[in-house]
Amino acid sequence: MTISHLCNNAIKFTEQGSVTLKIDLLDDREADISVEISVSDTGPGMAQNDIERLAKPFVQLDDSLSRKGTGTGLGLSIASSLIEKMGGRLHIESTLGEGSRFSFRISLPKERIPVHHHQTPNINEPEGTASELNNFEQRAKVIVAEDNPINRMVIDKLLQKLPIDHLIVENGQELVNEVERQSYDLIITDIQMPVMDGFEAAALIRTKGSMDRVPIIALTAAAFEDDIKRMRQAGMDDYVAKPIDQDKLNSVLELHLTRAIRGESVSNQLGES
Incomplete structure (x- = not known):
């Protein structure tokens, strides 16, 4: 759900270019793993003061940033809250006119990760x-x-x-x-x-x-x-x-x-x- 919020937000504001979802393995320990999940886009980007405002719960930015006039911020606030409950923190990097990157790092217990045995695809x-x-x-x-x-x-x-x-x-x-x-x-x-x-x-x-x-x-x-x-x-x-x-x-x-x-x-x- 958290990843969906971030991806939907990126797609919503990226009229041209691309949206990239990336998952990097940071550490593989005996009991758990650490990963970094990031969503990058080539949308309108944000100024530093807007990034700071987004850190506050349920803040929406100017509607002019949205091609559908619905503003932004609510989805990110929800995602940020969910990430904090998982022990992580949402990081926002953005350059006005160039795009944004939203990322977070979390640890996942291995017993909660489903194991998929590799099989040759049935073509x-x-x-x-x-x-x-x-x-x-x-x-x-x-x-x-x-x-x-x-x-x-x-x-x-x-x-x-x-x-x-x-x-x-x-x-x-x-x-x-x-x-x-x-x-x-x-x-x-x-x-x-x-x-x-x-x-x-x-x-x-x-x-x-x-x-x-x-x-x-x-x-x-x-x-x-x-x-x-x-x-x-x-x-x-x-x-x-x-x-x-x-x-x-x-x-x-x-x-x-x-x-x-x-x-x-x-x-x-x-x-x-």
Whole structure:
């Protein structure tokens, strides 16, 4: 969550250039490790007096720094508070007109760090999906609704690996508007979004005769029984958990997209009501 706050803030104020997330291992001890996490951007930067003001809780800078007129500071105050609770401190380096760097150092107990055993990637499944989709006379059309800019970049990169055409919108209302304008072979939607969430958008789409059979896949960080029940009630067919795994995304697309384009029915993967 802390890293997300810093990345979202950097992306928000960087109209041109780049945003870089970097994690450096500082020390590897028997019981824990120390890391430095930094987010750098090529945004408008800040003057020294603004940096000092940001150190105070819930201070916002001049709205003129934001291209959306929402100011800055609240997200950084939240991130700073979370970092302090983890035993670290947020450091801000910035040059007006050149960009900023936000960093912090923390120690992590090794018993709380998940161990991932290295395995050779299974390339057959992704290649099989791409091969299957390549067999269609026309490229499949997929629309995605996701409000988080980092998640949009991630899913855009993942979908670019497949032989499909895709469009990404920022909330449920834009999703509904777009599917009213033209047809799609499959819909992927985040659950929690501003303006209109994924549940409401899916339910509205299901009321439209031309879209009542199009597969709707949820993107969610939570997949508890109540969440799955709400997905099913909204007319969704399946879900992909966040953070998004390429193989999982491929398998879900292979299951629903290939059958949808062929006109075959596929049972709802969310279970019975």
